[in-house]
Amino acid sequence: MPKRGLFVGRFQPVHNGHIKALEFVFSQVDEVIIGIGSAQASHTLKNPFTTSERMEMLIRALDEAGFKRKYYLIPLPDINFNAIWATYVVSMVPKFDVVFTGNSLVAQLFREKGYEVIVQPMFRKDILSATEIRKRMIEGKPWEELVPKSVAEFIKEIKGVERIRMLATNLEKNEKELQAPIRIPEF
Ligand SMILES: Nc1ncnc2c1ncn2[C@@H]1O[C@H](COP(=O)(O)OP(=O)(O)OP(=O)(O)O)[C@@H](O)[C@H]1O
Numbered sequence: 001m002p003k004r005g006l007f008v009g010r011f012q013p014v015h016n017g018h019i020k021a022l023e024f025v026f027s028q029v030d031e032v033i034i035g036i037g038s039a040q041a042s043h044t045l046k047n048p049f050t051t052s053e054r055m056e057m058l059i060r061a062l063d064e065a066g067f068k069r070k071y072y073l074i075p076l077p078d079i080n081f082n083a084i085w086a087t088y089v090v091s092m093v094p095k096f097d098v099v100f101t102g103n104s105l106v107a108q109l110f111r112e113k114g115y116e117v118i119v120q121p122m123f124r125k126d127i128l129s130a131t132e133i134r135k136r137m138i139e140g141k142p143w144e145e146l147v148p149k150s151v152a153e154f155i156k157e158i159k160g161v162e163r164i165r166m167l168a169t170n171l172e173k174n175e176k177e178l179q180a181p182i183r184i185p186e187f
């Protein structure tokens with residue numbers, strides 16, 4: 001039986017840190033199950049991209065990086081129920097032998113269910129972070145160098161930066177409206 005690893009992320013968007021992490025995972029196992037977390041979420045500042053867009057980014061980035069090994073992309077909607085989340089994931093994906101993660105909650109939840117968990121190394125987390133990339137997109141700063149070329153092209157194709165800026169503008173507008181004093185009309 002091939003040895004399988006599980007790697008879960010939100011990939012909002014896919015960046016070079018994910019690819020480095022996946023290089024490490026592929027070096028340890030024969031096949032990788034990539035769980036796309038918070039699969040129900042899109043069009044928010046934390047989760048701007050849909051699951052299908054995140055899948056497309058992963059497929060293009062893994063092709064670009066020349067990964068030849070088998071991988072499976074499995075959407076995982078959140079259940080907001082930490083105590084049973086690992087069991088839920090097990091019910092949603094093919095069998096696996098080991099979990100790779102840098103997320104301490106994910107590590108804890110799988111360890112408590114008896115799974116082997118390997119904490120993968122982090123690469124330049126100061127800049128290789130999806131939060132940093134989304135921030136740069138909103139602020140109009142260069143972000144392209146932090147993601148694979150194919151991902152940068154895809155984000156441009158789907159007008160992803162415009163979407164994130166629109167979400168940020170709407171949020172700012174709503175906040176301003178909430179802060180505005182309530183005016184009671186005079187009768
Ligand atoms: N720079 C990095 N180097 C190695 N692994 C990374 C890096 N950034 C994220 N990962 C790994 O990817 C998985 C989760 O990815 P996720 O999509 O949450 O990335 P993120 O950049 O932390 O996202 P966000 O900033 O939106 O929370 C975790 O297991 C994490 O360890």
Ligand SMILES: NC(=O)c1ccc[n+]([C@@H]2O[C@H](COP(=O)(O)O)[C@@H](O)[C@H]2O)c1
Pocket residue numbers: 008009010011036037038039077078079080081082083085103105106109
């Ligand atoms: N209770 C839950 O629904 C639960 C618990 C732990 C992790 N998760 C998900 O797993 C993913 C972990 O990936 P990140 O490292 O990108 O946060 C996220 O989508 C997160 O929401 C969900």
